[in-house]
Amino acid sequence: MSINKFKVLMKVVELGSLTKAAEVMGFTQSGVSHMINSLEDEFGFSLLIRNRSGAKLTTNGEEMLKTIREILKWNEHLEQQVAAIHGIELGTIHIGTFTSVGVHWLPGIIKDFQRDYPHIEIRLVEGDYQEIEEWIAEGKIDCGFLSLPTWDTFDAIPLHQDPLLVLLPLDHPLNSEDSITLSQIENEPFIMPTKGSDYDVNRLLEKARTKPDIKYTLGDDYAIMAMVEKGLGISILPELVLRGQQRNIRLIELKEKSYRLLGIAISSMREVSPATQRFLNYVKSYPKL
Secondary structure (H helix, E strand, O other), X not given: OOHHHHHXXXXXXXXOOHHHHHHHHOOOHHHHHHHHHHHHHHHOOOOXXXXXXXXXXXXXXXXXXXXXXXXXXHHHHHHHHHHHHOOOOOEEEEEEEOHHHHHHOHHHHHHHHHHHOOOEEEEEEEOOHHHHHHXXXXXXXXXXXXXXXXXXXXXXXXXXXXXXXXXXXXXXXXXXXXXXXXXXXXXXXXXEEOOOOOHHHHHHHXXXXXXXXXXXXXXXHHHHHHHHHXXXXXXXXXXXXXXXXXXXXXXXXXXXXXXXXEEEEEOXXXXXXXXXXXXXXHHHOOOOO
């Protein structure tokens, strides 16, 4: 049973197409089809449903997916350990991230990391907190940036306390305040971030037992800023999201100092690959967070 066949199968599943997988991996379409057929012959059942719209896993294929992913993960670990013995740091790290970390942290981190470890490849996948947690649990990514706390089953490394700030239109009566309380804005028209894209505001409000007058719910932070700018309501967002924004809005701290705790999570520190361990150590000691 060939590791290459598993890699081809996973690429077909990822792209939903034998033809696309062949193009990306440098094989012919018939070569990919042959490897999938060979794997199905070895297992004794079909793994893929193939039609004009592409390819997707059968029920039996779905059952095999997690095990195959684990085999590929440990094969990657083995290759990295062998390379390390020869004095070469190599491997591939799949990292989950969300927009504000992807914009303000990762470009600098990746640039410096790849200068120091040029043979380690980084692949980024962007999603919301919930998606990143699910990808870690399923083994689709090696680690992911999150707002903590996260799942109890994960190992997590805290990195940075990111203040939560109130966003007001410039003509709002509270603009002259240096800081405000949640009770002062409880009856204000409120623009709520979607739970899937940002749990932090919901956690803050639930902890304070505050129920704002929610007029709109949006999943895009930049759309929320634009709505506040036009006077359609107020909102609360993390400082990292707001960093560098040139908008006609007022940002005010809460008197009850409130933060989201940003960190990076993995399934298990005991099972982390050498390349991922290098990245985790790098992020922990990175001076610019």
